[in-house]
Structure formats: structure tokens, C-alpha cells
Amino acid sequence: MNAKAKNSFSSVCLSVTLGLIFLLAGFGKLLSPPTFYQNILEYRLLDSQSSWLLAHYLPWLECLLGLALMTAFLRPGALLLATMLCLLFLLVLASVWLRGLNISCGCFAGGGWLDSVPVAMLKNILMLAAMTMLWVKSGARLRSA
Amino acid sequence: MPNHLISTLPSRCLHVILLLLALPLLPSAWTLTQHGWLAPAPQLKSGISESELQKKYSQLFWIDARENPRPLSGTRSGALPLHEKNWDTQLPLLFQAWDGQTPLVVFCDPGCDNSRRVARKLRELGLDPVLELAP
Known part of the structure; x- marks a missing residue:
């Protein structure tokens, strides 16, 4: 396997992993939108009606985004949207942390310490790092083409 | 860029x-x-303080979400233990003891996340109202 093929293979693996994470996060929330609604309310950023609508929209967006990240044709656009979404999540989590709210992030169904705000921030930073790697790899591929 | x-x-x-x-x-x-398109009223409030509870409700059903319940003084002395680990054995006791109307208040030790999880599971079962005592 040459360097170009290796680069492409690792990009696909990384994209599929990110896609699975989004798919898992979205699917968990889809199981109970009212529970996710409670999670959104706890952030104290949106009113109840907006939170309710978001609780029904965001899980589907995450699921579709996950599938798109695993699809070669849709990957560049999905990667851009996923990057923006992760940056937004990180901003929201940072605001929770700064306000000293002791809440569960609601990122995945199940909760527990894995859903605590500092851990969620760390997960987001790792995902952003993986996305940056993908951008750099796709840039390198374009330059070598 | x-x-x-x-x-x-x-x-x-x-x-x-x-x-x-x-x-x-x-x-x-x-x-x-x-x-439903309209958001349900956020009545399933989490993190309610003890003073707020006393103002709003005359009667409460206390649920102890600690893993190892210990006796407590005052209003929480008759609390029913309910932990995720013993969910299947303790939940039927709740249905036996609860009248179906008195607000359920779940509590835990400060920094313990059990009350949040237990309250969430009870809400998912359709019990209402379920409140969490602020640590």
C-alpha cells in the first residue's frame, strides 16, 4: 500500500468512526425526545418551545450527519457541518462550565459521568482534532493531485 | 485560512x-x-430546593436514590430506597406505596448523580410529577 492509499484509508476510517459517534449520539436521543428536552432545558439557554423543537430536530440531524460522514460523496460537506456543530457544542458546554451549572450534557443516552460537562468538552475537543486531521489530509490529497 | x-x-x-x-x-x-407540537410545561423541574418544596406542596413522597441508604431525620425519614442496581426489586414497592398523586421527590448525597438518573427513569415510565431535590 503506497503513502497516498494509506492516507486515503486512514481518512475513511476516521470519517467512519466520527460518523458512528454522531449516529450513536443521535439514535440515543431519538429514543426519548422528552428526556432530551429536559436536558436542553437544563442548559438555560433556550425557552421551552425552542427546546422542544430542537429536541426533535437535533437527533435526526446527528443521525443523518453520521450517515453522510460515512458516505464518500457527501463527506466534505458533512465534515464541514460536523466541524461547525462541534464548535457550537463546545461553545455551549463552555458557557455551562463558566456558569457553574451542574448538569448532564445529554450528549448520549445513558448519562453517568461520561455525560458530565468536562468529559463532554474533552470528547468534543478530541472530535475536533480528528476533524482537523481530516481537513489536513484532504488538503494534502488535493495538493498532490 | x-x-x-x-x-x-x-x-x-x-x-x-x-x-x-x-x-x-x-x-x-x-x-x-x-x-405534540407544543412544548410540555417544564413542570418536571430538576434541582428544586427544600424550601421551595415546602412552599408548594403540603405532602411529598420521598425517594432515596443513594446506593446505601442511611436513616435521615425530619421529612425524609420515611423515604423509599430506589437505586438503579435494585430497580427491579425496589420499583414494585414504590407502586405499592405511592398513591399516584403525591409529588415524588428524589434525593441523593451532594455530588451524587443517582437522583437525576432515577428521576429520569421514573419520568420515562410516565410518573408525574417527579422532582429532584437540589443538592
């Missing part, structure tokens, strides 16, 4: 983004018709 990063953002990206933002509207509209 470096040139190579800009070059990886062709107009196709924007089409995909618009598609991905628009597509979830359809299934989310479907789930909204299932659950």
Missing part, C-alpha cells in the same frame, strides 16, 4: 450542508406529531 483548506470547500459542500440541514425537518415533523 490556508489556500488548500479553502480549495477543499467547493460549492458542493454548501449543497450538502443545506440538504443535511433540511432533511431532518421531515422526520422531526413526524416525531413532533407523535409527541
Whole structure:
């Protein structure tokens, strides 16, 4: 396997992993939108009606985004949207942390310490790092083409 | 932004983004018709203080979500233990003891997340109202 093929293979693996994470996060929330609604309310950023609508929209967006990240044709656009979404999540989590709210992030169904705000921030930073790697790899591929 | 990063953002990206933002509207509209378009009143408030509880309710049903319940003084002395580990054995006791109307208040030790999880599970079962005592 040459360097170009290796680069492409690792990009696909990384994209599929990110896609699975989004798919898992979205699917968990889809199981109970009212529970996710409670999670959104706890952030104290949106009113109840907006939170309710978001609780029904965001899980589907995450699921579709996950599938798109695993699809070669849709990957560049999905990667851009996923990057923006992760940056937004990180901003929201940072605001929770700064306000000293002791809440569960609601990122995945199940909760527990894995859903605590500092851990969620760390997960987001790792995902952003993986996305940056993908951008750099796709840039390198374009330059070598 | 470096040139190579800009070059990886062709107009196709924007089409995909618009598609991905628009597509979830359809299934989310479907789930909204299932659950109702209007948000339920956020009455299942979490983290309510003991003084607020006393002002609002004359009677409360206390649920002890600690893993190893210990006796407590005052209003919480008759609390029913309910922990995720013993869910199947302790939940039937709740249904036996609860009158179906008295507000359920779940509590735990400060910094313990059990009350949040137990309250969430009870709400998912359709019990109402379920409140969490602020640590």
C-alpha cells in the first residue's frame, strides 16, 4: 500500500468512526425526545418551545450527519457541518462550565459521568482534532493531485 | 485560512450542508406529531430546593436514590430506597406505596448523580410529577 492509499484509508476510517459517534449520539436521543428536552432545558439557554423543537430536530440531524460522514460523496460537506456543530457544542458546554451549572450534557443516552460537562468538552475537543486531521489530509490529497 | 483548506470547500459542500440541514425537518415533523407540537410545561423541574418544596406542596413522597441508604431525620425519614442496581426489586414497592398523586421527590448525597438518573427513569415510565431535590 503506497503513502497516498494509506492516507486515503486512514481518512475513511476516521470519517467512519466520527460518523458512528454522531449516529450513536443521535439514535440515543431519538429514543426519548422528552428526556432530551429536559436536558436542553437544563442548559438555560433556550425557552421551552425552542427546546422542544430542537429536541426533535437535533437527533435526526446527528443521525443523518453520521450517515453522510460515512458516505464518500457527501463527506466534505458533512465534515464541514460536523466541524461547525462541534464548535457550537463546545461553545455551549463552555458557557455551562463558566456558569457553574451542574448538569448532564445529554450528549448520549445513558448519562453517568461520561455525560458530565468536562468529559463532554474533552470528547468534543478530541472530535475536533480528528476533524482537523481530516481537513489536513484532504488538503494534502488535493495538493498532490 | 490556508489556500488548500479553502480549495477543499467547493460549492458542493454548501449543497450538502443545506440538504443535511433540511432533511431532518421531515422526520422531526413526524416525531413532533407523535409527541405534540407544543412544548410540555417544564413542570418536571430538576434541582428544586427544600424550601421551595415546602412552599408548594403540603405532602411529598420521598425517594432515596443513594446506593446505601442511611436513616435521615425530619421529612425524609420515611423515604423509599430506589437505586438503579435494585430497580427491579425496589420499583414494585414504590407502586405499592405511592398513591399516584403525591409529588415524588428524589434525593441523593451532594455530588451524587443517582437522583437525576432515577428521576429520569421514573419520568420515562410516565410518573408525574417527579422532582429532584437540589443538592
